[in-house]
Amino acid sequence: MTPLLSVRDVAKHYGPHIGCADVSFDLYPGEVMGIVGESGSGKSTLLNCLAGHLAPDRGEVVFDTRTEGPRDTVTMSEPERRMLGRTDWAFVHQHARDGLRMGVSAGGNVGERLMAVGQRHYGTIRQTATDWLGRVEIDQNRIDDRPTTFSGGMQQRLQIARNLVTGPRLVFMDEPTGGLDVSVQARLLDLLRGLVRDMGLSAIIVTHDLAVVRLLADRLMVMKSGRVVEQGLTDQVLDDPQHAYSQLLVSSVLQV
Amino acid sequence: MMQDTYNFAYLDEQTKRMIRRAILKGLAIPGYQVPFASREMPMPYGWGTGGVQVSAAVLTPEDRFKVIDQGADDTTNAVSIRSFFERTAGVETTTATEDATVIQTRHRIPEQPLTEDQILVYQVPIPEPLRFLEPRESETRKMHSLEEYGLMHVKLYEDISRHGHIATSYAYPVRVEARYVMDPSPIPKFDNPKLDDNPAIQLFGAGREQRIYALPPYTKVISLDFDDHPFDPSKADQPCGLCGSNESYLDEIIVDDAGNRMFVCSDTDYCEKRQAAGHKGKFAA
Numbered sequence: 001m002t003p004l005l006s007v008r009d010v011a012k013h014y015g016p017h018i019g020c021a022d023v024s025f026d027l028y029p030g031e032v033m034g035i036v037g038e039s040g041s042g043k044s045t046l047l048n049c050l051a052g053h054l055a056p057d058r059g060e061v062v063f064d065t066r067t068e069g070p071r072d073t074v075t076m077s078e079p080e081r082r083m084l085g086r087t088d089w090a091f092v093h094q095h096a097r098d099g100l101r102m103g104v105s106a107g108g109n110v111g112e113r114l115m116a117v118g119q120r121h122y123g124t125i126r127q128t129a130t131d132w133l134g135r136v137e138i139d140q141n142r143i144d145d146r147p148t149t150f151s152g153g154m155q156q157r158l159q160i161a162r163n164l165v166t167g168p169r170l171v172f173m174d175e176p177t178g179g180l181d182v183s184v185q186a187r188l189l190d191l192l193r194g195l196v197r198d199m200g201l202s203a204i205i206v207t208h209d210l211a212v213v214r215l216l217a218d219r220l221m222v223m224k225s226g227r228v229v230e231q232g233l234t235d236q237v238l239d240d241p242q243h244a245y246s247q248l249l250v251s252s253v254l255q256v
Numbered sequence: 257m258m259q260d261t262y263n264f265a266y267l268d269e270q271t272k273r274m275i276r277r278a279i280l281k282g283l284a285i286p287g288y289q290v291p292f293a294s295r296e297m298p299m300p301y302g303w304g305t306g307g308v309q310v311s312a313a314v315l316t317p318e319d320r321f322k323v324i325d326q327g328a329d330d331t332t333n334a335v336s337i338r339s340f341f342e343r344t345a346g347v348e349t350t351t352a353t354e355d356a357t358v359i360q361t362r363h364r365i366p367e368q369p370l371t372e373d374q375i376l377v378y379q380v381p382i383p384e385p386l387r388f389l390e391p392r393e394s395e396t397r398k399m400h401s402l403e404e405y406g407l408m409h410v411k412l413y414e415d416i417s418r419h420g421h422i423a424t425s426y427a428y429p430v431r432v433e434a435r436y437v438m439d440p441s442p443i444p445k446f447d448n449p450k451l452d453d454n455p456a457i458q459l460f461g462a463g464r465e466q467r468i469y470a471l472p473p474y475t476k477v478i479s480l481d482f483d484d485h486p487f488d489p490s491k492a493d494q495p496c497g498l499c500g501s502n503e504s505y506l507d508e509i510i511v512d513d514a515g516n517r518m519f520v521c522s523d524t525d526y527c528e529k530r531q532a533a534g535h536k537g538k539f540a541a
Contacts, residue, residue, distance in 0.1 A: 079402045086406075101389070101410070107417055108410045115413065116406025122416055122482040144417050 002064050004029045004170060004202050005050070010059035012042075012049050018226035019045035023059070025221065025231065029169070032196060032203045034217030034234060036210060036249065042226035043206040044174055050204065051091050051172045052081045063088075063170070086116050090163035094175040096155035099162070100147045106133060106158055107143040113166045132161040136191060153184035157191065164195060171196075171203040177212055189215050210253055214238060222246045265312040265345040271295055275313035275468070279459060282470035287432030288400075289383050294466040304337060304362060305463025307379035311360045314375055314459070315341065320348045322356035327364040327505070327522030334362075351525050363426070365447040367504045367526040370456035372473060378441040380462035383469060385429045385439035405437045408480055416485055425490070431478045438469060440477075446491045446505045451477040494519040497539035499530035 003026035012019035020042035027033050035043050048054040050061055052073055060072045066088065073081055093099035100109050110129040119125055130140050136157040147155050156176065163171065176192065177185040193216055196203055205216055213220055213234055220238070221231040222245065230243040241247045263269065278292035297305040315321065321341055325334040329351040337360060338349050350356050353368040360377040370376060386396045389407050399407065408429050415423045428445035432438050440451055441460060451458065451471065458471040471477065481487040492506040497518035504526055506519040518539045521527035531540065
């Protein structure tokens with residue numbers, strides 16, 4: 001089976017500082033991979049390198065494209081990479097404001113990717129947007145409201161709808177539940193889990209919340225100071241951490 | 257009367273040369289916004305500094321010059337720019353569309369069809385059609401270069417979702433030769449079909465934004481729309497009150513404080529010619 005995403009020796013330096021280094025892994029179709037680590041451990045740098053937002057200094061990120069099979073996204077041309085960015089890839093930002101157009105209605109936000117790939121029938125776009133708002137549990141009467149009038153949790157759900165509307169195969173998530181209160185987090189996680197299972201998505205989730213990876217991720221990668229210190233099945237890593245830092249991380253979770 | 261203290265058409269020759277290079281590049285890549293080193297002009301930004309610089313660069317002493325502002329030859333902007341070139345270039349001026357070789361316009365295309373011997377110069381306030389959707393210039397440039405124009409349809413989508421139809425009635429975005437999306441300056445969308453396949457050279461100058469773009473003669477210009485909401489070049493559903501024309505673009509004028517109004521052609525030259533030929537509307541004296 002061809003991995004959907006195959007990462008080899010990716011490294012990114014900020015001057016003398018290491019952003020991330022020597023990261024290699026394979027992600028297979030339908031698999032959800034969690035990346036955990038403390039602030040500044042290079043999680044977001046790595047995610048941005050994988051999603052094409054940052055150019056890594058070294059290494060390759062091979063994505064199994066629909067038409068041409070495995071291609072290195074680091075060396076492919078920018079138009080191709082941006083095309084992937086609005087068709088087969090999705091990126092969910094931590095702050096919904098970064099991923100949404102705040103001056104455009106909810107329906108317009110969801111429809112943007114459709115129009116970007118050439119959909120030119122208003123009725124169809126509208127119908128798809130309505131459908132997707134329903135799937136992320138946003139009242140369909142709010143389709144013409146701007147995201148500024150939405151709560152934080154709704155904005156985050158809208159961002160997810162906007163990203164998944166073109167049926168991507170790989171979703172990058174940068175702390176999708178950060179900044180939300182726990183009950184809203186729980187609903188969002190439930191929703192994400194449902195969508196990932198239903199659509200057979202592959203996902204890479206960066207977070208520092210171990211509960212999130214416990215619920216969503218099949219596999220886990222623990223990062224510290226820009227390097228991967230431990231990786232394995234989620235339950236295995238969380239229940240029997242081997243590396244000192246993983247042990248610290250697991251034991252730091254507050255039990256209530 | 258031309259004053260000797262100015263170089264012909266106000267700008268120095270090196271500046272005109274720079275602007276002509278930008279114009280030629282614009283003509284070579286229809287719809288592409290060419291940056292140029294816009295000069296300070298003796299008028300405020302927003303009064304047509306871009307159009308004036310383009311006009312100055314293309315004018316020759318043999319040209320006959322016409323200026324219209326919202327279709328009219330006799331409004332402040334039109335009168336002052338016309339007298340500006342009378343003084344600094346000494347060119348002949350006219351109000352008759354068919355007699356003019358260079359026409360500078362603000363927000364209209366003349367009703368009288370243009371010919372291959374004419375140049376139409378537009379004054380452009382904001383050349384970037386994607387500006388209010390994407391504030392970053394670096395990003396809009398990238399979107400133009402990669403032909404990522406989905407965002408332009410988001411604006412039209414917003415119009416339909418809010419108003420039930422595409423409510424954008426001026427500065428209606430167009431696609432040039434199936435490549436660049438272009439802002440046709442704030443002309444009413446009624447004028448958009450005239451951009452297409454026009455025999456005249458069309459030049460667009462934005463002074464404050466320092467951009468020039470152009471449409472060579474007979475360029476294909478399509479107004480953007482949705483399959484189920486096609487482009488509609490609408491106008492007021494009335495005949496002109498003075499000349500009775502049903503074809504021209506109309507201004508609505510309030511004539512008293514009792515709510516009475518009349519619709520008249522915005523193109524004054526067109527309206528006056530029709531009246532002189534004996535056409536009469538219901539408000540004609």
